[in-house]
Amino acid sequence: MRMAIPSVLILAVALGSPAASQQRVDATLAGHSRLPAATFSAPPPDAPRENFLSGRFLDPLSRVDEPYSVPQRTGLPTPFLGQPVQGISGFAQERPATGGIWAVIDNGFGSKRNSPDALLSFVHLVPEFGLGTIRVANRIWLRDPDQLVPFRIVQEGTQARYLTGGDFDPESIQVIGDQVWIGDEFGPFLLSATLDGRITGIYSTIYEGRMLRSPDHPSVAPGTAPGPATWQVANSAGFEGLGLAPDGQLWAVLEQPLRTSHGATEDDVLLLQFDPVQRAWTGEVRRLALTEGATSIGDISFVDARHALVIERDNHQGDAARACAEVTPPADAGSCFPEPAQVKRVTMIDLGQRDASGRIARLDQIDLLGLSDPQGIGPGRIGDRFLFPFQTIESVVMDGPDHILVANDNNLPFSSGRSPDQADDTEMIRLHVPELLAR
Template sequence: MRTQTISAAALLFMSTLATAQTEFPARLAGHVIIPAQTFIAVPADAPADLATSGKFADGPARIESLGSREGKSAGRPTGVKFPFQGQPIQGHSGIKHMPDGSYWVITDNGFGSKAGSPDSALYLNQWQMDWDKGVAKLVKTMFLHDPDKKVPFRIVHEGTDKRYLTGSDFDIEGFQIINDKFWIGDEFGPYLIRTDATGRVEAFFETFAQGKLVMSPDHMRASTPNPGAALAGVNLARSKGFEGLAASKDGKFLYGMLEGPIWDSNKSDWERVGPQQALRVLEFSVVDEKWTGRFWFFPFSPGADSIGDFNMIDGTTALVIERDSGEGTADKACPAGTRAENCFHNIAKFKRIVKIEMDDSNVGQAVRKIAYIDLMKIQDPDQKARKPLNDGVLTFPFFTIENVDIVDGKH
């Protein structure tokens, strides 16, 4: 989901993480800010409808006049008005650090829902970060398109030659680059997509957990039931598909982490490890192009209810963003029990990057949570921050924080 806020990237210095579930300090090593109102144009051969975006972001009725509605975040006016000329560049939902020092970043489906995003183009951007100046330079944009009709269901731009994909077709959230192929995880199905380096879709995969189809209400096979009837086959909540997509260091396997737990029909409850809801991490063989049946559980920590991104460090350990659904800091909190347009009624409390271990010894079981850093108290002794500090530390009090990757042995 794309939110109308400043998009910020932080380079963090991390102390060596020991083998205990312990908090370790994070020190800010760089800070880049991309203004919220940054837009790009679609390719010349894209449908005219994609030249503007956000026309359906405020409900089912089309909004024709550009800039006529002000966006809101949990009822708070953002100061950003839509529909937009062009496509918003924010909504970053997955990141990969490249050998040349650049970063590929994926932009997710658009305006909060499948119904609200038919004019939101799907694309990835390559950036060069200038950590000294605090700015990012856009190198290139790769728009997803399906001229070979690899996507089996009807898409928004079905009858066009290039068949550009939109946020009503997929909600792209995570990706990996293996042998110049882009593997992309989707939340709607959930699905897995492979494209070439131009964004041309080459393959499409449904998702299976231990041989059983994983299906959300937005899956192509789901149909709305009559009143009183069950939504047959659906075992995942809407918008709870792949939020994180990691890859083994040899490129042979992908690991898709769902954002929500699978429904256990035998227990009439969401899957859990102990009392905590637990997400599946599903293994996919890149060589065989199929789900292996192997999986791990990622149980939420008390106070957390979602994950934001997921990337491997080495063969057995990984980084995961684990978070709550709060946003804002205590100095801007609403009085207890109240809500208003100029304050935050549910402030951020739990925003972490967690180091986990997953290997052959805990297949089918919970990952081991080894250590974490707290994104609500990033130390800034070198005065790298480009936004005001809170009680002497930089905070990331955003509702969604969705990008983490390893840069080198210390960052």
């Protein structure tokens, strides 16, 4: 039985001093489902007509209005008709009453500059492992008709004020009753909304009495150097994970460590506790050392009051057995991976233990690049082993006492971790991991 811990406990994650090698336990593929990369939905009927086309600004110096006119290395030309259902970046621990899972979709195409025509949303997904498919039961669009966002948004002059990837980058989600909580990377901010997508609050990040900002924060001028009074969170390194503890507290994880005024990187990535009832940061912080070779946290999901699962990963993609012979292959090399994936792990951490340096204890972990697949369920197997070699693996949650669900963010149309010249699908896997979950 796992022991409870005080509700005031909070995490942070350390990058500068990687953790030593630790015990890996087996994980068996129990289910595999996919949502094809070319999956699109119509925008809401009251959205501006321009939102029926997305991805027009991937090249910042070349606006493109002709659908599917720009070839992409991964085989899906842009811009797209409709809004792509892609970029799954976090699972909520609370499930929809009708089954399935709540998931958040990220900002669109990776930056503020190239995503002003990508509408922000979260989705109700239903994995159908027997069929190998993922059904999109509902898509909920985020909007700010009450003008609670404190800065100018892309659709400022419209009545519905739908939020876009030019405003926020949603990367994590939790659902508490009738409120949805979303972690953003651009501010970084926490957002709250109703289950039908209406924004109810925007919360700046407070750490040690000061506001944390990234270069994408609306108050930071372009080109500003890092510093205590400017920005401290690296670009695209905001709230990648958002966990819901059994006591109802939220734990928001920064993807990367803070930057100092000299441009150096601090050792620790912070996980900050937020009280959703008081709608305020509690000021509690802890640290966790990353596994050797990992560069970021992909997600956090609580197992009980004391233990949580975290995704740890590098920034590479593809099967190492298909690595390119040259460090810099030709641009048209479609049969090999220039920088194959090396570190893709799910680790159990113990919030009730800390080492001499104050870091949270690390327990067992599984290797997503070496999953057992004796039944031959998944694609991309090597013998009876299955690989999940995607650049960004950003969703994990328990699925019963012995299983977890894991999914990739496919970064449409850019990522190609399954095949070097083909856009990744969204893949969701169900893993049998009794050793990982047994404490």
